[in-house]
Amino acid sequence: MRKITAGLFISLDGVIGEPQDWHFPYFNDEMGAAVGAQLIGADTLLLGRNTYEGFADAWPEREAAGGEDAGMAAALGDARKIVVSHQDLELTWRNSQQLKGELVEAVTELKQQPGTTDIAMSGSPSIVVQLLAAGLIDELHLLVHPVVLRSGVRLFDEGESIPLRLISSQAFETGVLHLVYGPTAPPAPVSYDAVQGRLSQDEQ
Template sequence: MRKIKAQLFISLDGVVEAPDQWHFPYFNDEMGAAVDATLGQADTLLLGRRTYDSFAGAWPGREAAGGEDAPFAKVLGDARKIVVSNRRLDFTWRNSEQADGGPAEAAAALRAEPDTGAPVWISGSVSVVRHLLAAGLLDELNLLVHPIAVRKGMRLFEEADASVPLELLSCETFRTGVLNLFYAPAAGPGAGTYEDAKTHLPQH
């Protein structure tokens, strides 16, 4: 069974929209290595339509231009790209295909494939990440938390009745102050009250 993992750039106040407007001042060699260790090793990408359109509008041209980001662009081009959309899509970027069904159906089908040794990666595609978290189909969530409060734009976790408990797997702090956090789904924390908590307060 294949695992499905997601990587998102996110601000301190939870904004994931338009990272191109606030992310690049924090991109250093550590961030480059973090992205290369995930998307740079991917053989399969699961993407929402908006993220796919953004990628397809930029990366093929960068690969063709042969600049310093051309090798990374080639990795993305060579990867199988599965796109979730409610409408029928036409593709010009190689190795692209449309998912059958919505995010949950696409993820379930991918998880059922033989393990290739590499996970399926989601980049951006917030609606897809939300669906898979809610359905219990996301194996790992990599958040690159930037030390900036953007204060406008879509946030990863929208208001809802159900909580999303997560387990921290690892944490790394970059020189820029970015936190590289890896989470996995977790069981709920259980019941707790202030009466329980105050037993852990210092006793003076």
């Protein structure tokens, strides 16, 4: 079964909305390499409608312009792009199609299809949260920026907890943390009495 990896820019207080307003001062070669490793090498991209439309508005023009990022633009264009939306969409970017059926069932089937790489997601936070809760995301790549925004759309809202395990962590020179999490079983319940014995006398 293929893996799904999801990458998101996120602030220290959990905001993921409007990253174009706060993300760019922290972009460096380390972040570029991390994003590229997670996204560009994938032969299949799973995107929400808003993320897809943003990509489709920008990357074909960058590919045609032939600038420094034309290689990335070409790789994204060549990838199979599957768009999640409740609306009927007219998809103009090459190799694009709309996901059919109920989200969890359709993505479960997608993971079982043959492919040579992981299935990559970028942005698309509402889709990420639904798939994470269903246990369908294998790696959640959070690029945590050292800024407290204090307002904006956050990745998680109220709901049932989602236990995760830390797969890897890396600190960039900018102060950004690249944290990779995967699904795991809930921890066994532990009471305060069980923890109390581990505290030093000074801490009690």
